[in-house]
Amino acid sequence: MDSILALAETLMASPWLLLLVLVLAVGDSLVPMVPAETVVLTAGTFAVTGSPSAALLVVAAWAGALLGDVLAHHVGRGAGPWARRLRERRIAGAVIGRTEAALRTRGAVIILGARFVPGARTAVNLTAGATGMPRRTFVLFSSLASLTWSLYYVGIGMLGGLAFAQNPLLGVALGIGLALALGGALELVRRIRARRAAAAGPRRAAPARTGRASPAGTSRVSRSDRAARGACPAPARGAT
Template sequence: MDAVLHLAETLLASPWLYVLVIALTAFDGLLPVVPAETVVLTAAAYAMTGGPDALPLLLAAWTGALAGDVAAHHVGRGAGPLARWARRRRWVGTMLGWAEKELMARGGMLIVSARFVPGGRTATTVASGVIGYPRRRFVLFAALAAALWSLYYVGIGMLGGLAFRDQPLLGVALGIGMALAVGGTIEAVRAVRRRRREAVTRPRPAGRVSSPAPVRGA
């Protein structure tokens, strides 16, 4: 365990860490299978024990997140046959359909909130390109979303590192747990609000017309 901690501390003290954070967060914007959030949380937790500097880490996370979202947007703009193929896949097609519908209704608010949902984030950014969402407006909202995302994960990681200065791995675990709890709560609220909107907009079945009861003769 001491050897693992020493290796982690060596990497986290290297300036190449910021390059790694930029690369991972950018790639995570295209394919949400890279543990970018975990890496940012870990680095932020170690920042409280003399590891990387918090400000460069924050800037690296913001740069990578914005670059990944813009890249995904341009992938959507040039998707063409790939987008049509994706629509035929059940899970991907459902996500793209949901993202396009929400983008037409709420636009920037969705781009900001979807950044905190890995699968929904990629579907939203790609869908914004597929439907031709204005590029400048997208970059503006994507920059805001990346800034909030970076502050969120760096802040939570630093809180975990502050709580466990002598055991940074416990700080990382605490940060991941807090991020999962907050993210799960946000997604649950979004799901409840979506179901309520669907219930309001769902057409009601026509009421049955009741015929008057026959009048019995005296």
């Protein structure tokens, strides 16, 4: 435990820490397995001591997250033809269609929520580029999402550092627990909304069932039948 704490303290005091945070935040937008949140959160825990600077840490995390999102959007724009081919497949086409519709109607909310769910942010950013979301609009939404993300992780890291000033590793554990809880809650909400949308889709697409014929229509048909029968009486029995 002491060796881990000593290693963390050495890393937090490194002049390369802010650059590391920026690079990891860029990579995290493209490859979900990059542990950017953990590093930002850990740095936030140690920031309560004044080193690293909390303000510079927020700026580095925000800049890296924004740059990574813009790169993912750019990659998505180049993958437009590939995305169009995916639309022809039933499952992939349905997912892309739902994501595109959500981005058009509530783009800021979708990009903000996806920023806190590893993997979802990459998928949403790529889809935003592939489906033609304007770059300026995307940069605006991503700037807000990235700033919120950086403030959140630095903030909960500092909260853990204040709560466990004598043991920063416990502060890091607290911050990671809070981050996992938020990510899990957002993913749960996303799945519930997706299930509701999938269940509502067939009901909207199903044609309305027709009831009994209207009395007016029945009466018109009956009157026309009676008129036809009166005009053309049945032949008398025995006629040849």
